[in-house]
Amino acid sequence: xxxxxxxxxxxxxxxxxxxxxxxxxxxxxxxxxxxxxxxxxxxxxxxxxxxxxxxxxxxxxxxxxxxxxxxxxxxxxxxxxxxxxxxxxxxxxxxxxxxxxxxxxxxxxxxxxxxxxxxxxxxxxxxxxxxxxxxxxxxxxxxxxxxxxxxxxxxxxxxxxxxxxxxxxxxxxxxxxxxxxxxxxxxxxxxxxxxxxxxxxxxxxxxxxxxxxxxxxxxxxxxxxxxxxxxxxxxxxxxxxxxxxxxxxxxxxxxxxxxxxxxxxxxxxxxxxxxxxxxxxxxxxxxxxxxxxxxxxxxxxxxxxxxxxxxxxxxxxxxxxxxxxxxxxxx
Amino acid sequence: xxxxxxxxxxxxxxxxxxxxxxxxxxxxxxxxxxxxxxxxxxxxxxxxxxxxxxxxxxxxxxxxxxxxxxxxxxxxxxxxxxxxxxxxxxxxxxxxxxxxxxxxxxxxxxxxxxxxxxxxxxxxxxxxxxxxxxxxxxxxxxxxxxxxxxxxxxxxxxxxxxxxxxxxxxxxxxxxxxxxxxxxxxxxxxxxxxxxxxxxxxxxxxxxxxxxxxxxxxxxxxxxxxxxxxxxxxxxxxxxxxxxxxxxxxxxxxxxxxxxxxxxxxxxxxxxxxxxxxxxxxxxxxxxxxxxxxxxxxxxxxxxxxxxxxxxxxxxxxxxxxxxxxxxxxxxxxxxxxxxxxxxxxxxxxxxxxxxxxxxxxxxxxxxxxxxxxxxxxxxxxxxxxxxxxxxxxxxxxxxxxxxxxxxxxxxxxxxxxxxxxxxxxxxxxxxxxxxxxxxxxxxxxxxxxxxxxxxxxxxxxxxxxxxxxxxxxxxxxxxxxxxxxxxxxxxxxxxxxxxxxx
Numbered sequence: 001x002x003x004x005x006x007x008x009x010x011x012x013x014x015x016x017x018x019x020x021x022x023x024x025x026x027x028x029x030x031x032x033x034x035x036x037x038x039x040x041x042x043x044x045x046x047x048x049x050x051x052x053x054x055x056x057x058x059x060x061x062x063x064x065x066x067x068x069x070x071x072x073x074x075x076x077x078x079x080x081x082x083x084x085x086x087x088x089x090x091x092x093x094x095x096x097x098x099x100x101x102x103x104x105x106x107x108x109x110x111x112x113x114x115x116x117x118x119x120x121x122x123x124x125x126x127x128x129x130x131x132x133x134x135x136x137x138x139x140x141x142x143x144x145x146x147x148x149x150x151x152x153x154x155x156x157x158x159x160x161x162x163x164x165x166x167x168x169x170x171x172x173x174x175x176x177x178x179x180x181x182x183x184x185x186x187x188x189x190x191x192x193x194x195x196x197x198x199x200x201x202x203x204x205x206x207x208x209x210x211x212x213x214x215x216x217x218x219x220x221x222x223x224x225x226x227x228x229x230x231x232x233x234x235x236x237x238x239x240x241x242x243x244x245x246x247x248x249x250x251x252x253x254x255x256x257x258x259x260x261x262x263x264x265x266x267x268x269x270x271x272x273x274x275x276x277x278x279x280x281x282x283x284x285x286x287x288x289x290x291x292x293x294x295x296x297x298x299x300x301x302x303x304x305x306x307x308x309x310x311x312x313x314x315x316x317x318x319x320x321x322x323x324x325x326x327x328x329x330x331x
Numbered sequence: 332x333x334x335x336x337x338x339x340x341x342x343x344x345x346x347x348x349x350x351x352x353x354x355x356x357x358x359x360x361x362x363x364x365x366x367x368x369x370x371x372x373x374x375x376x377x378x379x380x381x382x383x384x385x386x387x388x389x390x391x392x393x394x395x396x397x398x399x400x401x402x403x404x405x406x407x408x409x410x411x412x413x414x415x416x417x418x419x420x421x422x423x424x425x426x427x428x429x430x431x432x433x434x435x436x437x438x439x440x441x442x443x444x445x446x447x448x449x450x451x452x453x454x455x456x457x458x459x460x461x462x463x464x465x466x467x468x469x470x471x472x473x474x475x476x477x478x479x480x481x482x483x484x485x486x487x488x489x490x491x492x493x494x495x496x497x498x499x500x501x502x503x504x505x506x507x508x509x510x511x512x513x514x515x516x517x518x519x520x521x522x523x524x525x526x527x528x529x530x531x532x533x534x535x536x537x538x539x540x541x542x543x544x545x546x547x548x549x550x551x552x553x554x555x556x557x558x559x560x561x562x563x564x565x566x567x568x569x570x571x572x573x574x575x576x577x578x579x580x581x582x583x584x585x586x587x588x589x590x591x592x593x594x595x596x597x598x599x600x601x602x603x604x605x606x607x608x609x610x611x612x613x614x615x616x617x618x619x620x621x622x623x624x625x626x627x628x629x630x631x632x633x634x635x636x637x638x639x640x641x642x643x644x645x646x647x648x649x650x651x652x653x654x655x656x657x658x659x660x661x662x663x664x665x666x667x668x669x670x671x672x673x674x675x676x677x678x679x680x681x682x683x684x685x686x687x688x689x690x691x692x693x694x695x696x697x698x699x700x701x702x703x704x705x706x707x708x709x710x711x712x713x714x715x716x717x718x719x720x721x722x723x724x725x726x727x728x729x730x731x732x733x734x735x736x737x738x739x740x741x742x743x744x745x746x747x748x749x750x751x752x753x754x755x756x757x758x759x760x761x762x763x764x765x766x767x768x769x770x771x772x773x774x775x776x777x778x779x780x781x782x783x784x785x786x787x788x789x790x791x792x793x794x795x796x797x798x799x800x801x802x803x804x805x806x807x808x809x810x811x812x813x814x815x816x817x818x819x820x821x822x823x824x825x826x827x828x829x830x831x832x833x834x
Contacts (some may be wrong), residue, residue, distance in 0.1 A: 010415055012486035013826075017478075018493040021583035034482055035475035039441060044783045046509045049516040051368045057512055058445070081472040082401045082479075089398030092391045122342045131457070138464055139452035142445060151471060158468060162390035165349045165800065172348065178340050182348060190355060203359040218517065283573060310573045 035080040036147050037071050062143040063212040063270055065278045070146035073270045084155045088162075095166060095252045099173070107245040108174045115243025116174055116181075122234060122300060123250070124185030125195055126226075130164035132202035133157070136218045143211040147191070152263045153215065159256060170249050185212050197296030208246050212271065216282065217289040218248075219264045224313040225293050227257040229305040261316075269320045279322065286317070287326035346387040351380070354457035366455040372518035375583035379456030380411055382578055385570035388465065389751040397472070400560050404476060405555040412483045416834050423488075423827040424818055427680040429554065430490035431611055432542050434679055435507045436497040437477045442511040442525060443470035450519040462571050466527075469564040476560070480553040487830075489814040489823060490679040497679055500794070501807045502785035503607070503671070505735045509782060510604045514597075516778075521593050523575045529597035532572030533538035533638065536630040537567060537605055541612050543619065548618040550801060580645040585790075587646045592774065598650035599767035602659075603734035609664035610671065613693065614685060627660040652767040662741060665705040670739050672712070673724035675797070678780035679809050684713045690721035704746060721817050725799070727786045730754045732761045732779055733768035742765055756780065 016029040017019065020039035045056045050089075055061065060070060079087070102108070111119075137157030144150045171182040188195050201222065208214040231254040235247050272279045298306055314324040340348070357365060369376070388396075391643065410416070447467035454460045485491040498504050514525040530538070543558025545551075579586050609623035621629075639649040668682075675682035685693065690709065693701045712722055728737035729751075742750045752763040756776045763769040771781045788794050795806035803809050813822055 007413075008415065010418075010487070010830050010833060013489075014486055014492060016482070017491070019495060031479055035478050039438075039447075039474070039478070041438065041442070041495070041499050041508070043499050044505075044508075044788075046505075046512045046783050047778050047781050050518055050778070051371065052574055057515055061638045077382070081468065081475050082405060085394055085398045085401055085472075088390075089394045092394045096391065127353055128355055134464075135452055135460070138448055138460075138467070141467075142449035142452055147441075149515075150445070154444075154468060154471065158464065159392060161464070162394075164353050165389050168348050168374070172340070179344075179348065182352065186352070186355070199355075200359040203365070204341045206357070206365040207360050 013123070017305055022175065030078070031077040032075075032080050032083065034072055036075075036151065040145075040147050040150070056216075058145060060145040062145065063210045065274075066211045067271070067274050067278075071148055072274070073146075075148060075152045076266045077259065079152065079155055079263075081151075088159070091252060091255060092162075092210055094255075095268065098251060099169065099247045101122055102248050103173065107248070110242075110245060111174060112242035115238050115241040115246065118234075118238060118241060118243065119170070119174060119246060120181050120185050121188065123246075124167060124182060125189040125198075126230075127164045127167040127171070127182075127192075128186065128189045129202055130160050131165065132205065133160040133223070134164065136214055140211040141222050149267065152267070156219070156260055156263070159260065163253065163256065166249075166252065170246070173249070174246075180194060194299040197299060201292055212282075213285045213289075215264070215267070216285040217293075220268060221259070221286060221289045221313070222293045222297075223257070223260075223264075224316065225290075225297055225306065225309040226301070227253070228309045228312050229297075229301040230254075231257065232308070233301070233305045236259040259276070265316060265320060272321045283323045284320060290326050310322055339775065344536045346384065346389070349389050350384070350461050351457050361608060362455060365455065366453055368453045368519050369455050372520050373589055374518075374579060374586050376455070376579075377582050379454075379459070379663065381581070382456050382458040383574055384458050385574040385603045386465075386567050387460055388567075390511065393465065396563075400563070401472075401476075404556055404560040405479070408479055408483070408553055411552050415834055416552050417484055417487050418830060419550045423823055424615065424681070424683065425545075425549040425551065425617050426484060426488045426823070427490070427818075428542065428545055428549075428611050429484055429551065430488070430680040431607070431615070432554070433477065433481045433485075433491045434497050434501070435504055435607065436538075436542070437474055437481075438495060438504075439507055439511050440474040440477065441612055444468075444474060444517055446511075446515045446522055446526065449515075450522055453519050459575070462574075463523075466568055469561075469568065472564070473561055476557050480557045480576050483553065487826075489810065493808040496808050499833060500785075501809070502674075502677060502680065502730075502789075503783050505783065506607065507604060509735050510600055513600065513778075514626045520575075520579060521804050523572075524590060525597040525600075526578045526581070526594040527568065527572035529594065529601055531565070531568045532576075533598065533631070533635050534601045534605065535569065536634070537626055539565065540610055541626065543606050544620040545612065545616045548620050549616060576642070577645075580642075580647070584646075587757065591647055595651040596771050596774070599652055599765075599771065600734065602656045603731075603764070603768070605735060606667045606736060606740075609660075610667040613664040613696075614689075615669040619692060622693075623664040624660040624697060627656065632657060646776045651770070652765075655765070655767065658743045659740070661700045662704075662746060665693075665697070666740050667736075669705070669708065670728075673722060674728075675817060676723050676815055677803050677807070677809070679807070679814045680741075680823050681816065681823060683818040684709050684716065716817070716819070727789060730781055730784050730786050731764035731768050731783070733763060733771050735782070735784060736764055738764050 015027050017034060018031045020034050023037055037308070040058055042058070044245045045058070049055060049057060060067070104164045111170055134157050137153045137160060141154035141157060144153060168182060171185065175181045189199060205214060205217050208217060229251065235250070238244060238246050268282065272282050294306055310327050314327045317324050317327065363370065446469050446491055447463045447470060449462035451460050451467050454463065462682060481491055498508055514522050517525065543555055546554035546558060576590065581591055611624050612620060612626065617687055628650065636649070639647065671678055672682045694706065728739070730737055738751050740747055740750055742748045750765055751765060752769045754763070754769060754772065756759055759780070761772060761780070763772065789802055794802045796802070803815070804811050809815050
């Protein structure tokens with residue numbers, strides 16, 4: 001027996017928008033589909049950009065990669081604005097709970113000096129790298145062709161700003177006088193020889209013109225080598241030094257890396273699968289930036305850290321249909 | 332937040348640590364290579380740290396507020412879909428305002444998303460960058476929530492089904508398209524002056540709100556709920572608009588004449604774009620909110636007047652040709668509707684002659700112009716239509732090189748004479764609707780000679796050939812007899828009557 005509310009029904013004259021129908025068929029569409037596919041202008045642009053005369057306002061040639069259809073990429077998370085915001089609000093609530101827990105139990109006071117030093121030396125300078133990742137991903141959102149690729153990078157860019165802000169909060173939380181350890185970490189970022197490779201890498205990434213190369217350099221290679229270290233090794237090192245509680249505060253970074261990886265992998269898999277030319281171009285970029293990233297990160301994460309990250313990255317690249325030769329050489 | 336630290340750090344300091352302190356002075360690459368768009372407009376920024384953050388929102392709070400708003404908004408969309416909410420609108424003619432909105436305005440939101448993403452990367456100051464990034468994702472929100480708001484209506488009414496395709500091609504949609512692309516192809520400072528200040532700060536009450544108020548007065552639950560939901564975003568965008576202008580002006584006195592030129596240009600360009608909104612308010616809303624002339628008085632003459640008074644201390648004067656907008660407010664909506672009525676075979680919405688009651692409202696709101704100039708015209712057209720001779724104009728109009736509106740707007744000092752200006756540039760003659768538009772051309776001819784003018788393109792055979800039915804049907808994807816033509820006797824009207832009997 002079912003409970004039934006009687007309603008009048010009126011037959012619709014169509015199920016969805018024309019462009020959505022042509023792509024997905026004449027049936028009710030998902031919100032992701034209606035909000036993301038074929039909505040960017042493609043033709044009859046009026047004026048060339050004053051800052052970039054060689055391009056149209058929206059131009060597929062902002063990258064050397066070629067696609068027959070730029071909407072071949074679909075975000076496996078199906079993130080349009082509303083879905084992204086709802087998901088991040090839930091993650092934010094979790095992070096907030098962790099921060100309150102840490103604070104309420106006064107776990108900062110249990111932190112050993114050695115552990116605190118490790119946080120300052122290894123974790124906190126990364127808030128500047130995250131700011132760089134924010135700029136890079138927002139820049140990609142501006143340049144990339146088609147809404148599915150553009151919006152995924154935009155969301156990722158804002159996620160990186162959030163990570164920078166959470167890292168800053170960790171710095172405030174373990175500090176006796178707020179701002180002191182953050183200043184110390186910033187000085188390391190600016191001047192410590194161990195950090196200069198990473199800072200140089202980030203600043204060099206700012207002048208990459210090709211958005212797909214930039215996404216390789218930042219999201220695929222650099223993050224692919226750094227984040228597994230943060231999520232596995234750094235946690236263990238902190239634990240050994242009596243700083244295991246810090247994991248409560250950095251836990252979100254593991255979740256976010258996993259989440260971001262889903263879209264990054266889907267993106268490069270799609271781009272590589274399009275053509276041999278795309279695949280070769282991606283391999284060249286990966287080789288170049290991987291070499292640079294290893295060099296930059298080694299003083300921070302150590303040889304062992306790099307080696308295990310490389311193994312993970314190689315596994316990912318195999319799944320994406322890309323070469324692992326470049327990343328295999330070091331482990 | 333740590334109780335100890337929150338006591339010691341005030342909100343400003345805390346926000347500084349969360350934003351500005353994240354940036355650093357680069358040394359491995361040069362500032363001008365990292366931010367290559369910052370200098371070419373001639374704007375001088377002496378010290379980015381003087382930037383006052385227009386709002387202090389960290390990402391965690393942003394997500395919290397926005398997620399709450401999205402939940403409420405989508406609950407309404409779901410309810411409207413479940414309950415045939417489209418049948419609650421005042422009159423089926425109202426939906427034509429929605430068709431105009433999704434084809435002409437929603438794609439602008441998308442352009443704004445992209446534009447703010449670019450500037451949100453390109454500004455050298457981190458405070459300004461982050462403010463622009465937040466606006467960028469807000470604009471993406473508006474694009475997508477509008478698409479979702481109209482999604483249900485699109486299932487029951489014509490004219491909305493191919494909005495991105497139409498936006499890139501249809502003759503009157505080149506008016507909003509060229510407007511926004513003009514801003515998007517400009518440097519970052521002009522983009523913000525054009526969109527954040529002139530458009531969002533000065534003119535938002537004349538663009539965004541008439542549609543939302545129109546929805547409220549005409550039972551359109553989805554659109555009005557979107558409007559309420561977007562209000563706090565818009566408030567943030569307006570504070571950014573004011574901050575950017577003050578910041579540029581305070582940075583260096585050499586910036587003043589550059590900004591003045593932009594204010595002149597973007598007020599005039601915005602005013603011309605808003606002719607379409609004026610027409611919507613006076614002719615397309617079955618339940619009227621206020622007249623276009625009243626809106627212009629209240630939101631431009633009074634509010635804008637006070638604002639430009641405030642900017643006087645920086646050496647800024649009211650925009651050039653502002654006095655012509657004050658004369659024009661009594662004419663543009665009538666003249667624009669007349670254009671759309673006669674080209675109603677090439678529009679993605681229905682057109683009609685106002686009812687007798689509506690004409691009386693127009694007489695009351697436009698005592699100096701409606702009965703003298705426009706009522707006789709509409710009464711004659713009504714007579715012809717009653718005899719089965721509904722008027723359609725099969726010639727192609729001359730378009731203005733700048734605003735791309737057909738030359739159908741009258742001289743400021745003679746309302747019986749069409750205003751027409753021209754100029755010769757490198758051996759070619761260019762045509763304009765007004766002194767304001769010609770002025771804009773003279774300042775940057777190399778930009779505006781590139782304009783994609785729909786009529787020229789049709790005549791050159793770039794829109795699917797010489798057969799207008801093919802241009803309209805195949806190239807524009809306006810479905811003949813379904814999306815376009817007269818409202819009286821339309822399939823839209825017929826279906827509405829059937830549905831009304833069912834619900």
